[in-house]
Amino acid sequence: VAELLSNLPRDVQADLLEHMPRQQAADALEEMEEQEAERVLATMKPATAADMIAHMAPDDATDVLAEFPQAERQALLDRLPATARQRIQGLLRYPPDTAGGIMSPQVTALPDTLTAEEAIDRLRRLARESEQIYYTYVVDSTGRLVGVLSLRDLLLARDEQSVTQIMIRNVIYAPATMDREEVAALFSKYGYLALPVVDERRRLLGIVTVDDVVDVIQDEATEDMQRMVGAGADERVDSPVRLTLRRRVPWLLVNLVTALLAASVIALFEESLARVTALAILMGVVAGQAGNTGAQSMSVVIRAIATSQMRGRPLRTVMLREILIGLTAGAVVGLAGAAASAAWWCESPYAVPLAIAFGLSLWACMTLATVSGALVPIVMQRIGFDPAQASSIILTTVTDIAGFGVFLGLAVGIVLRHFP
């Protein structure tokens, strides 16, 4: 239903949802992209929208409400029944990119005073109401998480055994403030179906399930890839053009400024360029080649950060590897470049020195590029930014300045010295 709806115009979507049974409409809204659900709900009467939100699962409802502007969000919250409002307000306390922000408060928890028989009985009753029981957690009288029960162990236990005897005490849990990317890494590492989320006093707040994590991972990958080139983290192929432009254009203007900055390096060599136009042809190749080499290192490091490969890996080891790659790849490409340049200008008196300048600057700039490509996301993260944010624009600025500067500098030193 959600898929069908998403291909219809906004007002038809709202119309259809209003004529569907409430619960079914709420289910469809849960399945839609949050931004899209927000846009549809915004076109409805507040009372109708609030009623649909009240029928949604609290975690999905929270995500959609988080998309609304502050004032409208509050207006909708005020119209919700008290229990739904409290649950959603509790969830809104945590930013959407934390464990608390993606958790569902519908978690199965049993007191640690039950026996196996009582626990099974309790679960049977719960199963009638709740949709899906992933794991059953055990909490003490203050609500603190003390263990997890496997359905299998419970079924195999003797009736009178205490749940504290059957439960696994060593529970892996996520603090509510943990970044959702780290939560995803925990899932990827341990292969769990769900992780309990706790507050700073280890009281059980909710549960993050692996299907939420699947979406988190997709979103994070999309965000990284799009942020890298300065597209909006949440842009989709059907995002409204106006919204898209508002995200993309600022970065394009930043790119214009940095590109002009890099080009101003060229201005220093105006005189030489007028004399040897081969320099104008090759300088862009050096810069472009360095840019692409750096982008290779950068994409590997961004993914390494996203998948928690960097944890515990010394910066020195990472950089040393990049330097080695840069030196070797730069030597290969530099030699090929020098050969191509010598062939192109073979009839010119400065064929050999030009080829040397071209090859050497490719070598130097590509080595610099692998190092800066790896450094940009690492530094961005250390200073508290998203590692991918506009990293491509930053890297290109570095590689352009280096490419133009090193090549033209070398060329003037080597080529023009001999041909005054």
Next chain:
Amino acid sequence: VAELLSNLPRDVQADLLEHMPRQQAADALEEMEEQEAERVLATMKPATAADMIAHMAPDDATDVLAEFPQAERQALLDRLPATARQRIQGLLRYPPDTAGGIMSPQVTALPDTLTAEEAIDRLRRLARESEQIYYTYVVDSTGRLVGVLSLRDLLLARDEQSVTQIMIRNVIYAPATMDREEVAALFSKYGYLALPVVDERRRLLGIVTVDDVVDVIQDEATEDMQRMVGAGADERVDSPVRLTLRRRVPWLLVNLVTALLAASVIALFEESLARVTALAILMGVVAGQAGNTGAQSMSVVIRAIATSQMRGRPLRTVMLREILIGLTAGAVVGLAGAAASAAWWCESPYAVPLAIAFGLSLWACMTLATVSGALVPIVMQRIGFDPAQASSIILTTVTDIAGFGVFLGLAVGIVLRHFP
């Protein structure tokens, strides 16, 4: 354990694993990256390696074996016990990037002739052996998948009810040949914990669980991001330098050729460049700006393909949106660029025509860039390549040629016409 091991030298890893209890060593190997597990096993005696592989879960064992060269894989297979060998050979039939390649053959299936009571009894016994029961499938006498049972419905059913009365008949399943990226999209769409995998006659072959899918999604995202710039799809931040170079350098050489090709456009304007060096300064800015604009569209489309957003979306709609974005963003940046250029060369007699040429070519090239940025991955996919493969290199070639050609062409037409 796997994490600790991965920080040790290869021979120490092998040594430790050989001294651990077999099952524990096998468990650790399951958790390691497949390439890494392959490298460790390759250093052991074949008999020891085969014994460890026999203790691993069949799907993980298959993934590791797939990393071995053909001859060594066969040698290891021959040493395995018959049942393990048959299971793994069955799995090796499907490429690792298909549903069949990532499935586990350990699936819980019950005949459709059982009653609810018999089914629960059977499951209790199975629970003692198998590690995790996600869903229980129902098959007919020929092994064809006919339904799925929820544990909840089973617990609530009357003892004498037939499983065919309780089961859900409308099962979503994945054909063994389905691409793993599409399988991931099914999980993301429906939020399942597991999907059954069937052959062409709908016979139940195995199960894909959501924790496998988490890894698939991470891998696919990594592959797309790294392929885009011509780094190896499977490069990790600790991949051996030699392997890394073997993947990266060919694309860097391709990039060198295409960059020289694009630069040859500049050679057509050598004479004009020598007269107005401002052209040499600005031409790279136009090309770079177009490249970045195209990269934004490209990254959004690559992610859209990866997350199945493109299905059922007419190409015309996608392209129309990109043209609109290009025209608008190009106009904004073109105006800003023209103003910057006019300010930079304000003392020059050709300040105004140069600014017009710069602004117009930014506008034209950025519009072309959004369109080609979106088209490159779409075309790559249509002709059977990975949509992300080296798409950045292809795009840059287009935007470079356009950037140099359009700007220099316009500049010669507008600027130099007035200042002969």
